[in-house]
Amino acid sequence: MKVSVFCAMGMSTSVVVKKIKKEAETVGVDLDIAAYSVNDVETFAPGSDAILIGPQIAYRKDEIQSLYPDIPVVVMSMRDYGTGNGKNILKLILDSVKK
Numbered sequence: 001m002k003v004s005v006f007c008a009m010g011m012s013t014s015v016v017v018k019k020i021k022k023e024a025e026t027v028g029v030d031l032d033i034a035a036y037s038v039n040d041v042e043t044f045a046p047g048s049d050a051i052l053i054g055p056q057i058a059y060r061k062d063e064i065q066s067l068y069p070d071i072p073v074v075v076m077s078m079r080d081y082g083t084g085n086g087k088n089i090l091k092l093i094l095d096s097v098k099k
Contacts (some may be wrong), residue, residue: 007054
């Protein structure tokens with residue numbers, strides 16, 4: 001499963017991505033996930049199974065969803081993002097893909 005993660009600059013989110021990857025490995029989910037700046041959404045979002053966005057750019061969810069109506073776009077909660085809760089964020093991703 002390919003997941004593209006976007007935030008304001010793509011740097012702080014890379015720490016969270018590592019925790020999500022670790023959780024995916026622990027539970028046996030094959031996950032191709034990487035963090036990018038929201039300025040690169042049109043480069044990296046196509047072909048994704050899900051688009052995950054950081055809480056700092058939650059206000060752009062509708063805009064991103066309109067660009068990719070067939071890809072689920074989900075916002076990480078501030079709490080899970082801030083604590084790097086890979087387990088909860090992976091569940092969010094998996095739940096969004098099932099819909």
